[in-house]
Amino acid sequence: MNxxxxxxxxxxxxxxxxxxxxxxxxxxxxxxxxxxxxGYPEKEYWKKAxxxxxxxxxxxxxxxxxGGDFGFDVITYEELMRLCISSxxxxxxxxxxxxxLRYGTEEQKLRWLPGMATGEFITSIAxxxxxxxxxxxxxxxxxxxxxxxxxxxxSKTFITNGYxxxxxxxxxxxxxxxxxxxxxxxxxxxxxLNGFSRNKPLxxxxxxxxxxxELFFDECRIPVGNVLGGEEGQGFYQLMAQLPRERLIIAVSxxxxxxxxxxxTIEYTKERKAFNKPLMSFQNTKFKLxxxxxxxxxxxxFVDHCIEQLMVGNLDNETASMAKWWCSxxxxxxxxxxxxxxxxxxxxxxxxxxxxxxxxxxQMIYGGSNEIMKELISRSL
Ligand SMILES: Cc1cc2nc3c(=O)[nH]c(=O)nc-3n(C[C@H](O)[C@H](O)[C@H](O)COP(=O)(O)OP(=O)(O)OC[C@H]3O[C@@H](n4cnc5c(N)ncnc54)[C@H](O)[C@@H]3O)c2cc1C
Numbered sequence: 001m002n003x004x005x006x007x008x009x010x011x012x013x014x015x016x017x018x019x020x021x022x023x024x025x026x027x028x029x030x031x032x033x034x035x036x037x038x039g040y041p042e043k044e045y046w047k048k049a050x051x052x053x054x055x056x057x058x059x060x061x062x063x064x065x066x067g068g069d070f071g072f073d074v075i076t077y078e079e080l081m082r083l084c085i086s087s088x089x090x091x092x093x094x095x096x097x098x099x100x101l102r103y104g105t106e107e108q109k110l111r112w113l114p115g116m117a118t119g120e121f122i123t124s125i126a127x128x129x130x131x132x133x134x135x136x137x138x139x140x141x142x143x144x145x146x147x148x149x150x151x152x153x154x155s156k157t158f159i160t161n162g163y164x165x166x167x168x169x170x171x172x173x174x175x176x177x178x179x180x181x182x183x184x185x186x187x188x189x190x191x192x193l194n195g196f197s198r199n200k201p202l203x204x205x206x207x208x209x210x211x212x213x214e215l216f217f218d219e220c221r222i223p224v225g226n227v228l229g230g231e232e233g234q235g236f237y238q239l240m241a242q243l244p245r246e247r248l249i250i251a252v253s254x255x256x257x258x259x260x261x262x263x264x265t266i267e268y269t270k271e272r273k274a275f276n277k278p279l280m281s282f283q284n285t286k287f288k289l290x291x292x293x294x295x296x297x298x299x300x301x302f303v304d305h306c307i308e309q310l311m312v313g314n315l316d317n318e319t320a321s322m323a324k325w326w327c328s329x330x331x332x333x334x335x336x337x338x339x340x341x342x343x344x345x346x347x348x349x350x351x352x353x354x355x356x357x358x359x360x361x362x363q364m365i366y367g368g369s370n371e372i373m374k375e376l377i378s379r380s381l
Contacts, residue, residue, distance in 0.1 A: 006304045008071050008311065016057075016068075017075045023052045024079050028088065035087035035209030036355075039201035040163045043122065045088070050119030055090060056097050063101065064114030070245075070311050074252050081256035084352040086359045087209025089124075089161040091249045096123040096169050098245060099185065103229040103238050112167060112187065124165040126156040126215055127239070133158075134372050137179040137236070141172040141217065143186055145224065150174070150186060152195075152220040158366070162213025163201050166191045170217065171239065174232040183235035185228040188220065195220040206358030243368070244320035248306050250367045251320075254327035254360075255303045258296045258334045261356040265289070265338040268353075272343075285341060292334050299330050318380040325373040328363035335360045 009017075027048055035041045049055055057072035059065020066072060073094055080088060097116050100109055115121040132138045141154025152172060159165075168188045175182035190196045195218040201211040228238060266289060269279040279285050306323045309315040335357040339346035346353045364370045 006071075006300075006307070008304060008308050010071075012068070013071050013075060016072055017079065019052070020054060020075055020079045021082075023048075023054070024083055024085065028080075028085055029083050032083070032085050032087070032209070035085075037209075039203075039208060040211035041087050041209065043119075043164055046119035046122050046164070048119070049088070049090065050117060053117075055093055055119055056113065056117040058094075059097055059101060059113060059117060063109055064117035065097075066117075070307060073249075074307060077249060077253045078256040081253050082260045084260065084355050084359075085209075086207045086355070089210055091246075091253070092125055092160050093123050094249065095242065095246050096125055096167075098242060099125075099169060099228060099238060100187075102242065103185075103234070105230045107225075108187070108228065108230075116167070121167040122161055122164045124159050124161045124168045124215075125171070126159045126162075126168050127171040128156060128158050130155060130157050130214075134369060136171070136239070137183070139171060139173060139183070140176075141170065142176050143170075143172045143174050143184065143222065145174070146221075148224050149221045150224060150227075152186060152188065152217045152222050154217055156215040156217075158202070159213050159215050160366075161211060162198055162215055163211035168215065169228070171235055174227070178233070180236035181233050183239075184232050185235040185238055186222055187226045187228055188217075188222055189226075193220050204362070206355070206361055208358075240317075244315045244317055245310060246367055247320040247324035247373075248303075248310055248315065250363055251303050251306065251323035251327040254324075254331040254363055255296070255299045257331050257356055257360065258292075258299065258327070261335050261338045261353055262289070262292055262296055264352060265341050269341055279341065288337055288341065292337060295330055296334070299327050303327060316380075318377045321368070321373040321376045324367060325364070325370040325377075328360070328370060331363055332357075332360040 053066050054076050057066035057068045058070050061067040093116060100112055112121060127136055129139055143150035143152045168190055170186045170188050172186055173182045174184040197216045199214045201213055269285050272279050303323055306315055339353050339357045342353050345351050348354060
């Protein structure tokens with residue numbers, strides 16, 4: 001396949017991509033299997049990524065960012081997927097950074113954003129609870145005001161970066177008698193926070209190196225100044241307004257994975273022989289690859305369109321939801337078919353295709369499940 005050059009890419013993006021690629025190949029790729037076995041990347045790699053400018057490339061310079069656009073962020077997701085590295089939760093870091101940038105008070109921005117850009121702060125966003133995921137308004141974690149502090153109590157599960165995180169954006173109820181209106185985002189610095197605990201990373205069927213944890217808050221005292229934006233009851237609306245960006249990040253990594261697994265499978269089927277012929281010479285192989293390449297291109301054009309729309313502030317919720325469900329399903333479907341074309345080797349974890357397959361499954365579940373995406377799209381019809 002011809003190398004893809006997205007319509008939104010400038011010369012600066014091309015140069016940046018070269019740097020990111022070299023950095024990831026040198027620093028991250030040798031750790032890939034180790035992270036998968038261990039269940040998380042070491043904190044020092046966050047600092048290395050920070051030094052390279054990978055963590056907040058699209059944040060303003062005055063807050064420690066790179067001053068670029070969303071395209072710079074996209075490049076890192078694409079390059080990580082190209083190398084089949086799913087252990088690094090920089091997408092969450094970027095999402096939390098944008099919450100703070102958009103809603104934080106000036107004091108909050110200066111307190112947290114520069115450290116997030118250097119990797120000093122590793123962040124999580126903690127919405128999901130053992131009893132509720134899709135139905136966010138039903139969360140039970142509560143923050144009761146007591147003088148200048150909130151008393152935070154509750155438990156969260158499936159939290160990405162949960163093992164490494166030292167700054168956690170906790171979605172909680174500051175007014176449990178209300179639904180959406182009672183939700184606030186409380187920024188919790190958890191190093192040395194009394195009452196906070198977490199379990200070891202959960203064992204998953206894919207994305208095994210990305211730390212996903214349960215978090216427990218037992219009467220943790222959080223200063224009132226840590227409510228994002230300084231005002232209670234805004235959390236649900238703050239979350240909703242950032243959803244297009246979050247969903248597009250999932251779509252971006254999905255299409256990048258599709259392109260990568262396809263490229264590797266094309267190579268494999270040209271080399272591997274059966275009945276004295278390359279696998280590629282069988283009509284079934286050719287047709288499957290032709291179909292997948294076509295669908296990859298269609299998805300890519302759509303995602304590039306969404307990236308451009310986001311860059312000019314025009315990406316709406318339903319289009320982002322379309323991109324999320326469509327690309328994540330294509331990712332799963334493509335990885336599944338590519339694995340089949342690898343035969344028994346595709347089932348072996350030493351072949352990246354096996355990781356592309358197992359990693360792909362969760363993309364249809366988190367970030368709002370694909371059923372929820374369709375629900376949202378249907379509301380706009
Ligand atoms: C690896 C991983 C990482 C994650 N990272 C994070 C994170 O960093 N932070 C965080 O807060 N959460 C995270 N999550 C949680 C994730 O967002 C939730 O799992 C997801 O939102 C679904 O919620 P649930 O698991 O409670 O499923 P449920 O809400 O119980 O849903 C179960 C099924 O019912 C369907 N369903 C639910 N409601 C409807 C409806 N109205 N119409 C039709 N179908 C419906 C769902 O689509 C799903 O198929 C992560 C999950 C995983 C697996």
